[in-house]
Amino acid sequence: MNNDILKVARWEFFQNLKSKTFLILTVVIPIIIVVVGFVPNFLAFQGNDEPVTLYVIDQAGIYDQLEESVRTLNQKKVDLKLAEESESVLKDRAEKKEIDGYFVLQEPLTHYQENPIRIYSNLDSRSPLEEAGEILGGVLTRLVGAKSLNEFGYDPEKIFSLTGPIGFTPVKLEEETRGLGQFILPLGVAMMIVLASMFQGSMVMIGIGKEKSNRIVEIVLSSIDSFDMIAGKLLGFAGLGLAQITLWGGVGLVVLTQIINIPLGPVTPFQGFYYFCYFVLGYLMIASIYALLGASAKDIQSGSQTRGIFVIIPLIPIYFISAIINSPEALWVKLVSYFPPFTPTMMLIRSAFAGVPAWEIILSLVVLAGFTYLMVRVATKVFRVGMLMYGKDMSIGEMLKWARG
Amino acid sequence: MEMLKVNEVEKTFKDKRVVKKLSFRVDRGEVMGLLGPNGAGKTTTIRMIMGIIQPDSGSVSFLGNGIGRGSKSNIGYLPEERGLYEDAKTGDVLEYLGTLKGMSRQAARTKAREWLGKLDLSGHEDSKISELSKGMAQKVQFTASVLHEPDLAILDEPFAGLDPVNQDLFRGIVKELRQSGTTILLSSHRMNMVEELCERVFMIHEGQEVLNGDLEKIKEEFGKELVELKFSGDGRMISEQLGDRISNLELEDGSASFYIEKGFSPNGFLKDLAEAVEVEEIKLGKPPLHDIFVAKARGGNNE
Numbered sequence: 001m002n003n004d005i006l007k008v009a010r011w012e013f014f015q016n017l018k019s020k021t022f023l024i025l026t027v028v029i030p031i032i033i034v035v036v037g038f039v040p041n042f043l044a045f046q047g048n049d050e051p052v053t054l055y056v057i058d059q060a061g062i063y064d065q066l067e068e069s070v071r072t073l074n075q076k077k078v079d080l081k082l083a084e085e086s087e088s089v090l091k092d093r094a095e096k097k098e099i100d101g102y103f104v105l106q107e108p109l110t111h112y113q114e115n116p117i118r119i120y121s122n123l124d125s126r127s128p129l130e131e132a133g134e135i136l137g138g139v140l141t142r143l144v145g146a147k148s149l150n151e152f153g154y155d156p157e158k159i160f161s162l163t164g165p166i167g168f169t170p171v172k173l174e175e176e177t178r179g180l181g182q183f184i185l186p187l188g189v190a191m192m193i194v195l196a197s198m199f200q201g202s203m204v205m206i207g208i209g210k211e212k213s214n215r216i217v218e219i220v221l222s223s224i225d226s227f228d229m230i231a232g233k234l235l236g237f238a239g240l241g242l243a244q245i246t247l248w249g250g251v252g253l254v255v256l257t258q259i260i261n262i263p264l265g266p267v268t269p270f271q272g273f274y275y276f277c278y279f280v281l282g283y284l285m286i287a288s289i290y291a292l293l294g295a296s297a298k299d300i301q302s303g304s305q306t307r308g309i310f311v312i313i314p315l316i317p318i319y320f321i322s323a324i325i326n327s328p329e330a331l332w333v334k335l336v337s338y339f340p341p342f343t344p345t346m347m348l349i350r351s352a353f354a355g356v357p358a359w360e361i362i363l364s365l366v367v368l369a370g371f372t373y374l375m376v377r378v379a380t381k382v383f384r385v386g387m388l389m390y391g392k393d394m395s396i397g398e399m400l401k402w403a404r405g
Numbered sequence: 406m407e408m409l410k411v412n413e414v415e416k417t418f419k420d421k422r423v424v425k426k427l428s429f430r431v432d433r434g435e436v437m438g439l440l441g442p443n444g445a446g447k448t449t450t451i452r453m454i455m456g457i458i459q460p461d462s463g464s465v466s467f468l469g470n471g472i473g474r475g476s477k478s479n480i481g482y483l484p485e486e487r488g489l490y491e492d493a494k495t496g497d498v499l500e501y502l503g504t505l506k507g508m509s510r511q512a513a514r515t516k517a518r519e520w521l522g523k524l525d526l527s528g529h530e531d532s533k534i535s536e537l538s539k540g541m542a543q544k545v546q547f548t549a550s551v552l553h554e555p556d557l558a559i560l561d562e563p564f565a566g567l568d569p570v571n572q573d574l575f576r577g578i579v580k581e582l583r584q585s586g587t588t589i590l591l592s593s594h595r596m597n598m599v600e601e602l603c604e605r606v607f608m609i610h611e612g613q614e615v616l617n618g619d620l621e622k623i624k625e626e627f628g629k630e631l632v633e634l635k636f637s638g639d640g641r642m643i644s645e646q647l648g649d650r651i652s653n654l655e656l657e658d659g660s661a662s663f664y665i666e667k668g669f670s671p672n673g674f675l676k677d678l679a680e681a682v683e684v685e686e687i688k689l690g691k692p693p694l695h696d697i698f699v700a701k702a703r704g705g706n707n708e
Contacts, residue, residue: 015492214488215487215488216489218452218457218484218486219482219484219546219550222457222477222480222482223477223478223505384458
């Protein structure tokens with residue numbers, strides 16, 4: 001590689017590595033993701049830790065068996081207490097939230113009673129009561145069933161073992177050989193391409209815009225070629241992106257494997273290679289789009305709405321993720337994967353949910369590399385002209401004209 | 406020996422031809438002035454020399470070769486429009502710009518320290534550019550253009566925005582560079598500086614050459630002599646007595662200056678002048694570059 005590209009890349013890497021913007025993005029973004037992604041679930045789990053305590057008004061004389069059966073289930077959703085107060089007192093206490101709730105077991109307790117047993121409660125959340133109801137329903141069904149079978153002279157255990165439910169569960173053959181890493185890693189890389197390139201891309205755009213407006217560009221271009229300057233900038237930012245992904249990915253892997261205890265399974269060297277290539281090329285491609293926008297804007301604050309359209313193009317596959325998951329091998333998915341702005345995210349999502357042949361991966365990488373090179377060339381040409389245009393945004397028509405010229 | 410050769414370069418932006426078939430050369434070891442009023446096409450010409458923009462036609466060669474990576478590292482450039490990386494440290498910026506010119510990081514750092522000392526900026530190596538005054542930043546940018554000891558330095562308005570003390574400092578440094586063998590192409594509107602520093606000048610107006618050559622010769626060829634005199638009496642009598650033989654008469658209390666056509670008859674002139682005023686002192690000299698510039702920029706020759 002040209003030495004001048006490396007000099008520019010080194011400068012951009014270290015200058016931006018020390019910048020507050022980069023440090024904030026690198027540290028704060030993962031914290032926000034963790035907070036947004038995990039904390040609500042964590043809090044939800046925390047809220048469910050305490051079992052609901054329900055008082056039982058036992059008119060059916062089954063409380064002892066019920067309590068014992070519930071206790072032996074060793075669950076943490078519901079505790080039972082035998083009511084020693086009248087129903088009106090319990091109702092009053094439940095209304096004041098002094099107790100979680102109560103229910104009445106009426107005599108006769110049969111399978112064919114018309115109405116379900118009601119749990120009276122004033123708790124804000126309905127779901128712990130529903131869970132308690134499911135557990136109690138299962139236990140009571142079995143107890144009442146056993147009692148009836150005994151009355152008819154049958155052995156309940158034998159009957160239950162003969163009439164137990166037969167279940168079905170789908171098992172995908174390929175899943176047997178694919179670890180969780182086959183899903184999580186490519187999806188994680190796809191997500192990081194989008195995140196890192198959006199943040200770094202805007203830094204590229206601002207950097208090029210700044211260089212144009214503060215005229216340092218004349219000194220740089222009096223020393224090196226404009227292609228080397230743009231390519232070096234993008235490479236420097238790719239290095240920053242890799243530093244970010246290493247940090248984010250490293251933290252993510254530690255959280256997944258050590259804290260949440262999800263085994264990722266083996267990743268082959270080829271998979272590692274193409275995850276890396278999709279990241280670097282995908283990142284460079286998106287950054288080069290931003291570079292083009294920076295080169296054509298009159299200043300760093302500028303950026304018309306039409307420019308915004310370019311920026312969201314690489315994000316489009318994310319909106320189609322459920323369609324891709326449902327049919328990762330559909331023809332339209334395969335075709336769209338070769339549209340370069342979509343390639344890295346599409347291919348990574350596909351490889352997470354279906355086996356993608358090696359030739360398709362290689363071909364898509366070649367297409368992506370070619371397109372990225374072309375974008376850098378176009379950005380360079382537009383930059384050369386754009387840097388001499390003062391106080392005026394370059395129109396898309398002009399951009400195309402100069403890109404061709 | 407010819408160091409830089411600009412051969413019939415042309416440049417058009419949209420429908421406007423801003424540079425029209427310009428040709429000139431800069432010889433090794435000389436300081437050449439590139440002059441012209443605002444908008445004459447000087448900066449565009451310099452950008453074409455530096456390879457920042459390409460001429461539509463014509464060519465630029467440096468030491469016999471086209472402008473490319475090799476030649477760029479042997480040319481220093483101080484652009485008219487100043488700008489540096491605001492958030493970076495002075496030492497880091499100079500090191501980076503030095504490496505882009507082919508220096509090692511260590512050598513660039515050492516040279517930067519030397520130059521900062523020479524320009525009264527010792528101790529500012531770790532200051533951010535944004536913390537420097539405008540004049541200080543200009544010194545840093547000047548340093549960036551000569552740090553790598555180029556054979557040719559192109560300085561576009563190096564004195565603009567400087568206070569008189571720093572103008573003197575820069576003038577001294579330009580002289581030092583010339584003495585050390587650096588060839589300099591100097592673009593400036595400060596005619597006194599150009600006159601003091603340059604052996605030859607090339608002047609353009611509306612993209613075209615209007616003057617080219619040895620400064621002394623240009624003054625010779627201007628076709629007029631500058632007369633400066635001290636007198637007593639009524640100065641208005643000078644123009645009445647000498648009529649259209651003189652031009653650009655400027656009168657002050659007891660002194661006057663004007664141009665007289667070359668080849669005038671000294672006897673007749675002195676006789677007529679003595680009839681107008683009592684002459685106390687008279688000096689005959691060559692016209693200052695400033696007046697030649699103004700005459701050319703106005704499209705005439707004061708003839």
